[in-house]
Amino acid sequence: MESELVKKLTETASRIKPFDEEAALRADRHSDGLTKPPGSLGKLEAVARQLAGITGELWPDLSRKAVIVMAGDHGVCEEGVSAFPQAVTPQMVMNFLQGGAAVNVLARQAGADVVCVDVGVNADLAHERLISRKVVHGTANMAKGPAMSREEALRAVLAGIEVAEEQAKNGIRLFATGEMGIGNTTASAVLATVLTGMPAEESVGRGTGIDDEAWLKKVAVVKRAIEANAPDAADPIDALAKVGGAEIAGLVGVIIGAAACGCPVVIDGYISSAAALVASRIAERAKPYMLASHLSREQGHSKLLEAIGLSPMIHLEMRLGEGTGAVLCFHFIDAALLLMQEMATFESAGISKR
Template sequence: MNESRSVLEQTVGRIRALDEGAMRDAEHRLDRLTKPPGSLGRLEEIARQAAGVTGLLNPDLSRKAVVVMAGDHGVCAEGVSAFPAEVTPQMVLNFLNGGAAVNVLSRHVGADVVCVDIGVNADLSHPDLVVRKVKYGTANMASGPAMTREEAVRAVEAGIEIVEGLAGDGYRMFATGEMGIGNTTPSAALVVALTGADVETAVGRGTGIGDEALRRKRDVVRRALEANRPDAGDPIDALAKVGGLEIAGLVGVILGAAANRCPVVVDGFISSAAALVASRIAPLSKGYMVPSHLSHEQGHRLLLEHIGLKPILQMDMRLGEGTGAVMAFPIVEAAVKLMNEMATFESAGVSEN
């Protein structure tokens, strides 16, 4: 490996296409199980994908982590959120103390929560906090770039390095989580910048803002795009100009998982914006993404369709944190167990016709 290449370049170079041989073996195995062909629907698709991702018919995905990236946003000064920016550091401490929704759900499914300060506008200290702070929140993208290109790359590489460490510790399945008051605004701006979607469609109510705030939020996205002119052909440029530090960190989580041949379960709107950027940086990374749910946030359906991802769940969730992704962890594990633990027609002595 050429050490002069950046961590990001090296990681992208390690991402390979899914293992076609393993997927064919999975298909054959699924067709021999005691059921009509294809009758387990998405579970069969997920089982095939897990085989292609890992190269194994029976991968052990029991050690799993949701990586919650936290960062603040200068665009909050424009009044785009129902909550003040001070909530970001407060919620980070809530994660670390085990009191957030993602903590409850992770305990329920046997996953670990890894909380990362990648750009919180406060100095936080906790023995379980992973500190990879690139800067104290982004700048206000309504009047200029949210961050420099170098800062965006540093944030992506921080996400990669965290996954590398976790994979080295034996984690084999990841989920994307985030915390950052105001972060549906840069997410929507990224969707518009990279897909050409209409602002009215891409920008939704986020934490539950009213009509006047929604109009203001859409105007802020238009101003940000006008002020920054992000290059649709350069995902890092768009990420730096109208993205967020935690979004960039999640891009790294996705790319790092793909480079380590681990499935990465993508949460809602913000995580999917990161998935869009990751898919533009490394198109092969899309094969490693498991879309968890269809968020209640306006624009998420359009975003998933653009990437080419079909969500597993539809629960009208819009919390973020990785909650929807964690809910999908057991479904991925169940799909693998069905493929490996169900009897075949031959082993069960069941007639096929």
């Protein structure tokens, strides 16, 4: 069974087309011909270049967009690593489905869909808008042993791929990653420590707002999880299974699946970036399809982004997750494309370049 799952993952990764450098250069030339000093629009020009390289078009139609919110619970919550109880995960999932969460508000403003997926919530949920791809009823406590089996981790990744492919077939052309799972900053911190080598004292942040005593406990839990599981940094699936989470694995699949469909994917904060790092280690060709949205207040986030090779668009001191930072950046992406499409060139406006 595991070999079949690996085969499906490998096949999906192999469908990711290389970044189109020729199209990116066309975007550079077009941008330099617009009525402005070269490079004066900063990251907006870099975004336009990247989107051209991803899609092969100077101003692709990315008007259909969605944030994929993957949800899952974490057994490591037994260790008291969060300021909120685990029961909040299913409660927040219902909030997403009813349109009441921060990501719903921002998605409505951006004209984006919110797609909520249960890949590992420790509750039996039912709602007409919920996509159920449940692999586990919450992960096991990684401080005592593996969070998931390797097969479960692979199934969660493939669930994310399937969701991305389904959304692309329905016309979605721009993706954002979102998540919900009490305890998932702990899983992300362990993955960050394993995959980047940063010490736990740097990878562990405040999460849902824990105090100093709880932070020290969380650092100790991260160290214990690594000691208990000995995750292999050279094997991203091993690390994902032993010290990750079902929703993090689902996001790995969303990123790889979106890239395989030729779609850009905006990476949210710390948890999403942990998934993005795993995705980049599994499918290196997915990296150019990722755009970093913002720099989280989680202290290890900058090093995670650096390890992937991403630079965030904004820094608003956010640490909510859900996909909120990624959805905010849909506006900047729209702006970058409109500038490419609607600005006059020096030639068309009859303006001298010198």
